[in-house]
Amino acid sequence: MAAEGKARLTRELVAMRVARELAPGSTVNLGVGLPTLVGAFVPPEANILLQSENGILGYGGFSEEAFDPELVNAGGQPIRLNPGASFFDSAASFAMIRGGHIDVAVLGGLQVSARGDLANWSVPERGGGSIGGAMDLAVGARCLIVAMEHTTKDGRPRILRECTYPLTGRGCVDLIVTDLAVVEVGPAGLTLREVAPGWAPGEVAAVTDAPLALAEDLREMEL
Amino acid sequence: MAAEGKARLTRELVAMRVARELAPGSTVNLGVGLPTLVGAFVPPEANILLQSENGILGYGGFSEEAFDPELVNAGGQPIRLNPGASFFDSAASFAMIRGGHIDVAVLGGLQVSARGDLANWSVPERGGGSIGGAMDLAVGARCLIVAMEHTTKDGRPRILRECTYPLTGRGCVDLIVTDLAVVEVGPAGLTLREVAPGWAPGEVAAVTDAPLALAEDLREMEL
Amino acid sequence: MTATIYESPDEALEGIEDGARIMVGGFVSAASPTNLIFALKRRGTRELTVMATNIGFGDRLDELCEDRQVSKAIASFAVRASTARESKFEAQYRRGEVELELVPQGTLAERIRAGGAGIGGFLTRTGVGTQVAEGKEVVNWEGEEWLLERPLRADVALIRAHRADRLGNLYYRLAGRNFNAVMATAADLVIVEAEEIVETGELPPDAIHTPAVYVDRIVRCDAVEVRWDGR
């Protein structure tokens, strides 16, 4: 395939692109892995409130200081607090999540379907996998952004007509940001909105299993 | 009826008798009205934790000091705090009540049936009535004591084969303490355990509609 | 979103329309948002459905009935068995002019929590075998009967806190938390009157009762004096 070997976005650039989706003042939950990197690209003046499902609202970035075991995010990583941060228990935290009080959740993904189904917790051929808070975030966040690599390591599409892995949620994804593209999920299916620098829409479509409509204003990602 | 005109217990004496049912260290919710008086007869050394459904655990008696509108019990009455008191919201308060964490609730009553059904919130012939927290306490408290007058003002029994007023709860009453008697509710019906000083069991039965078994150790109330 | 600070309770109510479903926090005298209630009275907004644990029981919410602004109440204390100290709401209720959904207090709190927590219903034993069960689904489970109760949400919640910070975090004092903290989670627009507004960061993070995400508007107001009626 012509597109093989072409440069793809780094994880940091994907995170940077996701960060641009976050409206000032919004409340955001960042999942473990790539989504966690998004925090580094949110400017302080945007007043984004970061929520962590272990019971924190208003944390800042990672802590470079001494590790405090009681000050960790949902990935167990040490964090800093912003002024106005608050703590609550896990039932209250997921009440906040399920109740629609989180504007945006950014989750990692293994597969996304044409209808916006998400699979992100289990790889059946390897066995195992853990759900954590992903299923609650999938149904609860007002907007769900999936940040993932466009294809598997061996080049198979992750954006599929139907997910083949166990689902995290049905029809829950609003936007997919990959190392190749920005894809919007709508009632009629998927729309390719942006392509990575140097990639043609057809090249992205060639590594995408689900049908992609092309946005009228389809453009190259600004980074 | 021979028993008419005989002295009955005062409200204070009924409250004092109820207080003797409260085991040291237990958590108790006192309803509005007569049950509220029970608090005055609980010795401090019993370490009773009083819960109020508006979100207080560990209040003391009534406050004689300046009225603080944010320090009131479920009847809106000013109260004092004991050391170790805590506050919580209404959902947490009723989680505590419904979840079986209150050892004893003392509620006022209009009618109690032979099966332990309680009616205490509405008098249909007058219309109206409010439920408040009574239905939650009726199902949630581990032990429910009803403190009430044995008969209505015009002498009709309040302990009935079947309640005729709208129910607060079904089969929820464990013990009835009245101005004439202490009656236990068991699977087989009601048992008369104590009579007020000067009252014969037959005189109490005559103003009780439901059948009363006589306890083997039936005795006069100790006050 | 960072909360917006308003200069007066009247301005803080901007946009509330006739027919609104409004939750009103407080428990009798404790942390009732009385300044906001008075502003709502001045505003004259009508056909309101009010949800509050009490109406006409030592609160000032009853005054909205003076100009017949309330069409329906969802409450646990609303009508007394006696008419000796009849509230405006009671009088209108007895004349059939307002609607009342009487809800056990714990079920009311839990329905509001469910509304804020994305819970589509819950099973409770409260009310089984009573009038409260009428028209509701009864579910048998583990040898017991349970009522299926549904969540409550509102367009607007009016609540009172002791301290707010500029971000919108709230701290209640003593028994002032009551329904205020629960209602803050269950309305599209949450308006808070606070005794004090402090800088963001001044409230201890471990002692914030309502996290800022729940709060939209704040106005600083002294408490309206409540006298204990000596019952």
Next chain:
Amino acid sequence: MTATIYESPDEALEGIEDGARIMVGGFVSAASPTNLIFALKRRGTRELTVMATNIGFGDRLDELCEDRQVSKAIASFAVRASTARESKFEAQYRRGEVELELVPQGTLAERIRAGGAGIGGFLTRTGVGTQVAEGKEVVNWEGEEWLLERPLRADVALIRAHRADRLGNLYYRLAGRNFNAVMATAADLVIVEAEEIVETGELPPDAIHTPAVYVDRIVRCDAVEVRWDGR
């Protein structure tokens, strides 16, 4: 009941029997009751069902698997998709030696809350259309599908607080509240290890996270050191 203060975590566990259902608080490194976990290991109690948000994910709960004390886990993090850093629980799970009920974290927290709050079940959209829905009742309401989830209770809860008073009130620090506060409500016997025990009355009544009614036993313990593994 006033809480009883014990001298050692081992004594605090008296009476826990083989086959017990045990909730274990904490979230990864934050306020895990590790002293009580170690005492449970020393005690050798077997055939345990453990309920915890994580087992083998930066916690020491996994060490109970060393001597095969755990028969079943109810958890949201228990098995990784990769076997690179396999925990003892994972290894036993992959060999079919222990049972696992994998529960979404929010559903786990809410089921425990329901267990403590006298709620017989609740409807959530979490897990609809996924493996989590298998064997569960699906209810249609207002055009959506909801799962009926059931409460969880335990014989014993092991939790860690920052401060306890002698009456049993608890205060957690920072993100240490997590599942500790919820589990304190849902077990027949609640055993707490606390960094500090203070006199009754020293904790501010507005900042008590777990009221004393929920706590049975307290033991003072320094936190077991947790190192961040640098993931």
